Amino acid sequence: MKNAEEKWEPKILAFLCNWCSYAGADLAGISRIQYPPNIRVVRVPCSGRVNPYYIIKALQRGWDGVLVSGCHPGDCHYISGNLVARRRFAVLKDLLEYFGIEPERVNFSWVSAAEGEKFANVVTDVVKEVKALGPAKRLVKR
Amino acid sequence: MENFEDSIREVAEKLLRDKKVDLIIGYEQGTLPLRTTPCFVEKLEDVKKLVWNASCDANLSKYVVGKKEKVGVVAKGCDARLIAVCAVENQIPRENVVVIGVPCQGVIDRKKIEAKLEGKEVLEAVVKDEQIKVEGEGFEVVLPKKDFLCDSCHTCRHRNPPIYDVLIGEKLPQSTDKNEFAEVSSLESKSTEERWEHFKEELSTCIRCYACRNVCPLCYCKMCFVDQSMPTWFGKTNDLSDTMIYHIVRAFHVAGRCVDCGACTRACPMAINLRELVKKTEKIMKERYNYEAGLGLEEVPPLGEFKMEDSQEFIK
Ligand code: SF4
Ligand code: SF4
Ligand code: SF4
Numbered sequence: 270m271k272n273a274e275e276k277w278e279p280k281i282l283a284f285l286c287n288w289c290s291y292a293g294a295d296l297a298g299i300s301r302i303q304y305p306p307n308i309r310v311v312r313v314p315c316s317g318r319v320n321p322y323y324i325i326k327a328l329q330r331g332w333d334g335v336l337v338s339g340c341h342p343g344d345c346h347y348i349s350g351n352l353v354a355r356r357r358f359a360v361l362k363d364l365l366e367y368f369g370i371e372p373e374r375v376n377f378s379w380v381s382a383a384e385g386e387k388f389a390n391v392v393t394d395v396v397k398e399v400k401a402l403g404p405a406k407r408l409v410k411r
Numbered sequence: 412m413e414n415f416e417d418s419i420r421e422v423a424e425k426l427l428r429d430k431k432v433d434l435i436i437g438y439e440q441g442t443l444p445l446r447t448t449p450c451f452v453e454k455l456e457d458v459k460k461l462v463w464n465a466s467c468d469a470n471l472s473k474y475v476v477g478k479k480e481k482v483g484v485v486a487k488g489c490d491a492r493l494i495a496v497c498a499v500e501n502q503i504p505r506e507n508v509v510v511i512g513v514p515c516q517g518v519i520d521r522k523k524i525e526a527k528l529e530g531k532e533v534l535e536a537v538v539k540d541e542q543i544k545v546e547g548e549g550f551e552v553v554l555p556k557k558d559f560l561c562d563s564c565h566t567c568r569h570r571n572p573p574i575y576d577v578l579i580g581e582k583l584p585q586s587t588d589k590n591e592f593a594e595v596s597s598l599e600s601k602s603t604e605e606r607w608e609h610f611k612e613e614l615s616t617c618i619r620c621y622a623c624r625n626v627c628p629l630c631y632c633k634m635c636f637v638d639q640s641m642p643t644w645f646g647k648t649n650d651l652s653d654t655m656i657y658h659i660v661r662a663f664h665v666a667g668r669c670v671d672c673g674a675c676t677r678a679c680p681m682a683i684n685l686r687e688l689v690k691k692t693e694k695i696m697k698e699r700y701n702y703e704a705g706l707g708l709e710e711v712p713p714l715g716e717f718k719m720e721d722s723q724e725f726i727k
Contacts, residue, residue, distance in 0.1 A: 321663060322636070322644050329645070329652055342719060352717040355726070356700075360666050360714065362725050363695045367599070368659055369607025378727035391727050407607055410652035 279333035279399040283308045283392075284323065286316045288346040289381045290338035296385030304389035305396040308336065315339065316377075317350030321361045324375060328408040334374045334399040338391070341379040351379070370407055373398040415513060416463040418579045419485060422511055424458045426483045432509055433480040438467040444536035444545070445521055449474060461485075463579075465538050465556065468518040470674040473628040476502045484508060487515035489563070489672035491572030492705025493628045496668050499710055502631055512575025514583040517556075517564030518673075519543065522682055524559055528552075562686055563673030566591035573706050591671070592694050594687050610655065610688075616681045617654045619647065623675035623685050624661060629668045636660060658688055666692035667713040670705045 285291040291312050297304065313319055316339025327335045337358065339351040358377050366372045378391045423435040439450035439460040447466045451474075452458055463485070471484050472493040486494060491512055497503040524533065524545065535546040543554045566589045571582045590596070598606055621637070624630045636644050637657055645660070646653035669692055675685040696702045699722055700713040 322660070325656055325659065326644065329656060342723075349717060352719070352721070355721055355723055356714055356717050359699060359722065359725060360692070360695055361663060363699075364659060364663055364666070364691065366603065367595075367606065367691050368610050368655065369603045369605075371603055376727060377725060394727065408652055408655060410646065410650060 277404060279307050279396060279404070281308045281334040281336055281392075281395055281399060282327045282332045283310050283336040283338065284313050284316070284319045285310055285380075286318075286339040286346075286351075287312055287314050289340035289344060290316075290378070290388065292382035293338075293380040293384045293388040296382065297388045298385075300385045302385055302389040304392045307396045307399075308392055315345065315347050315350035315354075317345075317347065317354040319354065321357060324361065325365075325408070328370065328374065328405065329410050331405060331409045333402075333405045334376065334395055336376045336378065336391070336395055338378045338380050338388075341381055344381060371402050373402055374405060415579050416461070419463050419511065419513070420458050420461050422577050422579065423452060423461055423483060424455060426509055427452070427455055427458070431481070432483040434478070435461070435483045435485075435511075436471050436474050437461040437485040437511075438463065438469065438471075441466075444533050445519060445524070445538075445543075463513065465517065465519045465543075465560075466521075468561070468674075468677055470626065470628055470672050472497060472503075473626065473674075475508055476628060476631045478503075478507070481507050482509070483511055485511045485513060486572055486575065487513055487518075488567065488569040488572050489515075489670050489705075491574050492569060492670040493672060495574050495705045495708055495710075496670070496712075497628060497631070498708055499712065500668075505708060509577065510572065510575045511577050511579060512572030513579045514571045514581065515564075515567075516570070516583070517560040517567070519556065519559055520561040520677070522677075524554065527554065527559070561673045561677065562594075563671045563676075565589055566593075567671075569670075569706075574708065592690065595690050595694050598687065598691075610658075611651060613683060613687075614654050614658055615651060617649060617658070617683055618681060619649050619654060619657065620680060622678040622680060623683075626674045626678040627665065628672075628674075629665050630661075636664075658685075662688045662692050665689055667696045667700075667702060668704050669693060 319337050324335050345351040376395050380388045426432045435452040437450050438447040441448045445466045449469050470490050472490045475484050498505040532547050533545045537544045541556045543556050645656045669689045702713045
């Protein structure tokens, strides 16, 4: 058991918006910036496209953490998708925390297409925090 | 209270007689003590069925959503607020509804009485002058009404309907020194671990009967997310994960809309305290967006708009 725990690596599901954060991740890649390989990326048109169900479903399916990343306020390709999303995520995050889901498992960030380094830092932070928590248990459906 | 009843009947009769409305929705006496049931009056001779007392707890705004005809509806403070919310959301054409506003002194929580009597059955009850006299086989007790009101009523700050067309009686002074978020705050001060354990225990008895959803005027969706099968978002079992998610998502759906009418908590057959779930959404909306639902017809629900300067301390 001890061994299994030591070997355990968190799995993080990342929803990246097509116009900023996905390009930011790409830039991190082509700039050869190192970051932990624990994320699996789902490309979405906009952070506003991310239905809260996706986040909750990911937690139910046993992902150890979720990251949603979009363009900085004012930079949204669709002008205000990220601003609508920001309110939605704020409420969702507060609620999940209130119900006792560890806040470190649910993450949001703004990463522009020019911020390859920031993207790598965000992922590094998220992975570190989720690792400290250990495998997700609370909402996971067995 | 009795003259409230007379006034309600008078108003209802006049509205029907003048053909201002086709239907009056109010309360009539139920078949059990301390029970009323929604009453739909179309004929003048039925107006006398209408009652008003401290057991008029159903949230009648639920019955106004989706009505095509012109209706008059008896509305306490919270009912009127939900009519406002549903009107803003285009679910109730405001011009089709005559709101018969009733300043409310709180409704009785039968579960509190049941708990007090430790399961003894109430066969008769009379509410008079701030006292509830309950009788059953071999017992008779007098209870102070104020101790047996719903939790929502204890901290209610909108006893007078914020919107109405006719007001019954006089407005009540608006004062409560009680903190409406006391329960939520005390939960917030615990660790996430403790909160999880708390909700796990509280919700583990949920049988997924959906009474809490069906009674809520805000749950007017033609197809609720829990009933969807293409795709099946979340399971329909009472596995803890599925149940938790039902409650998290429902709370999320009423965020910025719920007015703490207490109907969901009253409806739950398992005595689950749903108030402490939905009350959190009210607190979030107040703290983040300085918003309180149902106070007017010009408002925009907070999740329907945004501001450039919205809080984003949680974003990396
Ligand atoms: S729980 Fe949500 S989806 Fe279901 S009826 Fe209520 S608001 Fe609609
Ligand atoms: S969620 Fe409960 S308290 Fe809120 S409006 Fe609906 S029934 Fe009333
Ligand atoms: S009314 Fe109670 S038992 Fe029924 S679904 Fe709601 S919380 Fe669960």
